[in-house]
Amino acid sequence: MKAIVLREFGGPDVLRYEEIERPVPHRGEVLVKVKAVSVNHVDIWVRSGLTAYGTKLPHVPGCDISGEVFEVAPDVKDWKPGDKVLVDPGIRDLKCEFCLTGRNNICDHFGIIGAAAWGGYAEYAKVNADNLLRIPRDMDFETAAAFPLTFMTAWHMLAGRACVTAGETVLVIAGGSGIGVAAIQIARLHGAKVIATAGGKEKTLKAADLGADYVIDHKSEDICQRVMDITRNRGVDVVFEHVGPATFGKSLRSLRKGGRLVTCGATTGPEVAMDLRYVFSRQLDIMGSIMGTRQELLRITELFAEKKLEAVIDQSFPLEEARRAHEKMEKSAHFGKLLLVPQA
Numbered sequence: 338m339k340a341i342v343l344r345e346f347g348g349p350d351v352l353r354y355e356e357i358e359r360p361v362p363h364r365g366e367v368l369v370k371v372k373a374v375s376v377n378h379v380d381i382w383v384r385s386g387l388t389a390y391g392t393k394l395p396h397v398p399g400c401d402i403s404g405e406v407f408e409v410a411p412d413v414k415d416w417k418p419g420d421k422v423l424v425d426p427g428i429r430d431l432k433c434e435f436c437l438t439g440r441n442n443i444c445d446h447f448g449i450i451g452a453a454a455w456g457g458y459a460e461y462a463k464v465n466a467d468n469l470l471r472i473p474r475d476m477d478f479e480t481a482a483a484f485p486l487t488f489m490t491a492w493h494m495l496a497g498r499a500c501v502t503a504g505e506t507v508l509v510i511a512g513g514s515g516i517g518v519a520a521i522q523i524a525r526l527h528g529a530k531v532i533a534t535a536g537g538k539e540k541t542l543k544a545a546d547l548g549a550d551y552v553i554d555h556k557s558e559d560i561c562q563r564v565m566d567i568t569r570n571r572g573v574d575v576v577f578e579h580v581g582p583a584t585f586g587k588s589l590r591s592l593r594k595g596g597r598l599v600t601c602g603a604t605t606g607p608e609v610a611m612d613l614r615y616v617f618s619r620q621l622d623i624m625g626s627i628m629g630t631r632q633e634l635l636r637i638t639e640l641f642a643e644k645k646l647e648a649v650i651d652q653s654f655p656l657e658e659a660r661r662a663h664e665k666m667e668k669s670a671h672f673g674k675l676l677l678v679p680q681a
């Protein structure tokens with residue numbers, strides 16, 4: 338089969354399109370014929386060789402997969418060739434203390450498909466049958482690959498961790514990113530008012546189209562100043578943060594007293610400085626969040642089927658052009674999701 342294979346870690350040029358042997362599904366596994374796979378920031382970390390994900394070379398990245406079941410191991414009874422599926426990107430044992438208490442995104446054996454195991458930048462992907470979800474009727478493969486990771490992550494941050502409620506104000510940092518697009522919609526769905534940031538005129542207009550009540554152009558405006566203008570010097574209830582050092586200080590200062598900051602990422606680096614006196618005297622909550630639970634993915638899939646959430650796809654590339662897709666993401670030249678589509 339054709340696949341994008343990492344044989345070394347590094348820049349986008351290590352994404353090589355190669356012919357490799359098609360995997361064979363063993364006990365509990367299925368082979369999915371990949372119809373679409375989306376590009377996520379985690380793919381960039383994996384490609385760069387960030388050790389936290391436990392990636393071993395050679396490796397095939399890609400965690401957001403949709404396609405058709407092609408082959409099943411003999412013990413797999415619930416799926417058959419031709420079934421249209423999307424893949425839960427989370428590897429969970431479903432039996433540890435955390436899994437048994439509904440927190441399977443912090444499973445003791447948690448991993449991400451395409452990071453800890455081979456993923457979907459290929460014509461075929463071998464995954465555990467437990468990770469399959471049926472694609473709702475009327476949903477195309479590109480949509481089915483565009484939403485799982487980002488929407489599950491944004492949902493867990495806003496609903497699972499920050500517990501956003503109707504009438505609150507949420508500041509969504511980088512509203513044009515894949516996860517920002519999800520956050521704007523999810524915050525709105527919970528009845529919150531949304532202030533989003535985006536870079537440049539075109540992205541600010543798109544963020545407003547998606548439902549953001551206010552959009553701050555972070556290239557030409559001061560985020561904190563604008564937040565204070567909009568909230569009449571009160572600050573926001575919740576900040577949705579995933580960028581790290583480039584925005585973290587502004588995010589903290591945009592919070593009202595007693596506000597919550599929830600973060601799932603560090604795209605501009607892992608370390609930030611903060612004045613602890615500011616955090617405790619204003620009684621701020623800083624929350625970490627990682628991906629989301631299987632239950633949350635099921636809920637989101639239903640909401641997509643009901644058209645209450647929508648995928649925003651920036652561009653689809655042929656699989657062999659994975660390098661171009663990574664370059665576009667690293668330049669933040671996209672609004673919404675970038676997808677890779679293997680040739681039929």
Ligand SMILES: [Zn+2]
Pocket residue numbers: 429430431432433434435436437441443444445446
């Ligand atoms: Zn577990």
